Amino acid sequence: MADPTPARAEPLSRSLMFAAACVQGVREGRTLDDGLAQARLHSTNPGAVHDLAAHALRHLALGEVLLAQAAARPPAEPLSSLLCVALTVLAAAPEKYGEHTLVSQAVDATAALPGGQRMKGFANAVLRGFLRDKAGAIERAMVEPGCVYGLPDWWVERLKAQYPGDWRAIIEGNNVPGPMTLRVNIRRASREDLRQHWARAGIESRPVGQAGLILERARPVSALPGFDAGLCSVQDEAAQRAGFMVGVQPGMRVLDACAAPGGKTGHLLELADCDVLALDADARRLALVQQNLTRLGLSATLKAANAAQLDTWWDGRPFDRILLDAPCSASGIVRRQPDIRWLRRPTDITRLASEQGRLLNQLWEVLAPGGQLVFATCSVWKEEGRDQIDAFLQRTPAAKRVSEPLQLLPLSGDADNHDGFFYAILQK
Ligand SMILES: C[S@@+](CC[C@H](N)C(=O)[O-])C[C@H]1O[C@@H](n2cnc3c(N)ncnc32)[C@H](O)[C@@H]1O
Structure with missing residues (x-):
């Protein structure tokens, strides 16, 4: 996952809520891009929402099986998607936020859902129950090919x-x-000049293909010197x-x-x-x-x-x-x-x-x-x-x-x- 910390961070609970709405949208047949466009209207940390939703979608089958194991009765949406997002992070990227922070923020996000005050205890029990037997729960889930391959x-x-x-x-x-890959506009800059220009600004990159640069760390294009001036375009190699x-x-x-x-x-x-x-x-x-x-x-x-x-x-x-x-x-x-x-x-x-x-x-x-x-x-x-x-x-x-x-x-x-x-x- 890319660094999700923005200049003005919103609580993780809100990013979780917006990411869950994106995942719910995909489960109902809408694209992630549509969900992210909605999230951008309200979230002050769209980078974190994107990372959480994309991670959850890569591991969606695992999240769904873990949720089915942990909840005697499957919750309805939007709680189902929220718990899937939280479970995929706890299972596959726990170092990102810390397990206990993630659980308490997911419970706060549950409380903010319509009628959520009544569901807080349930969400807390599902997530803490999963953590008590995390290795066993993951091992039981991994008999399903969908959980192993994420497809x-x-x-x-x-x-x-x-x-x-x-x-x-x-x-x-x-x-x-x-990775974030750029194509250099050779009409306006040489690849080497642009690479050095970015390096002076603390942005490391390496050449790829005939005209490409791969950034060591992804960042918004607005933070990339020369992007607005047409020196490069985002494009995979x-x-x-x-x-x-x-x-x-x-x-x-x-x-x-x-x-x-x-x-x-x-x-x-x-x-x-x-x-x-x-x-x-x-x-x-x-x-x-x-x-x-x-x-x-x-x-x-x-x-x-x-x-x-x-x-x-x-x-x-x-x-x-x-x-x-x-x-x-x-x-x-x-x-x-x-x-x-x-x-x-x-x-x-x-x-x-x-x-x-x-x-x-x-x-x-x-x-x-x-x-x-x-x-x-x-x-x-x-x-x-x-x-x-x-x-x-x-x-x-x-x-x-x-x-x-x-x-x-x-x-x-x-x-x-x-x-x-x-x-x-x-x-x-
Ligand atoms: C793979 S995308 C093209 C990406 C684009 N070449 C680029 O590099 O940015 C395919 C595009 O084909 C368009 N498309 C689909 N069917 C088409 C058709 N029959 N005639 C013209 N465009 C079509 C879609 O709207 C979509 O924008």
Whole structure:
């Protein structure tokens, strides 16, 4: 967990309450981002809320089993999620706040819930009961695969089937929070100059990939010298590879077909003075592309449109390069978005893969002869990667692979600390 201490700290009980609301939201099918957006309206320590909620979601199955063991009758929401958050911290990160502080703050948070005064004794009994036999309770819970791996069973079975040699390492990577990685805007600063500038301000970082810096300790971007001036952007190293793969040259006509929030649009324009059309089906998300480009001092043509419906946006002029960063299950970025594992269903993968196939078919039509299309997904599932590209090559004789497709796995070691991503470069 990152350092949760803000300038004006709220009591831990309030952060616990907001984190519990986020976890309850995910259990009811809403995203963690939605919950955090709500929490930011009221909490003075959104960093702690994020850390607590993300930790609880990584260990949600464990929290639920521990709660079922400790409570003769399962409590209703929101107490259920509050106790799950508290139990996951007591079980898996007790050093963070100290066990007794955490219990008393969780009891205070219970008291602040509607009708909570009546439930204080129950919450106290559950948490103190757990601490009395913590090792035994955890050992009993760990017979459940969900508690061991922090993932739904179907997800673990899929990983085992698709990655018989790597599934354990992938799961380990999933459960370690990703580092804060930045991409340096080489139009405005060299990586080494920016690294030294930050070091003088006490911010240590190390180079990664071609243009990245990994911070030793995550911090809000507002506390990062040069961020507001467009010297860098937050982007995982695996995602940074997309811009380089597209191979833009000055004057090229480039389509970024699924552009929002614009992480890769900005990178393409940092690399060359090209003519970029950035599409996204979601007009609200497209506004974030403009915000990012403005901060970086770059510009593109933006259009809200479904990329697969050519008649709604295409002017008939083909593109030299296309980036299709397709909508996908996001199974490669669960270390950054720990809610995804609980929100996805196996049927989503089939639905998203057929959507990706449709986008590939349509966008191939607007690629110039000799042009290249980069297909990317932040997924580890083969249906959204290798299988998708094999099927496309089979039904599209004019398409050739420029190089062997690349499946990056989400691992957490020093050498390979990046999200999971799939890339294929196709030539017409
Ligand atoms: C993986 S995200 C793109 C991330 C973006 N390339 C970046 O680097 O910041 C996928 C995006 O595709 C958009 N999208 C989904 N279906 C689409 C479609 N049919 N046409 C255009 N955009 C679509 C979603 O709104 C979402 O913003």
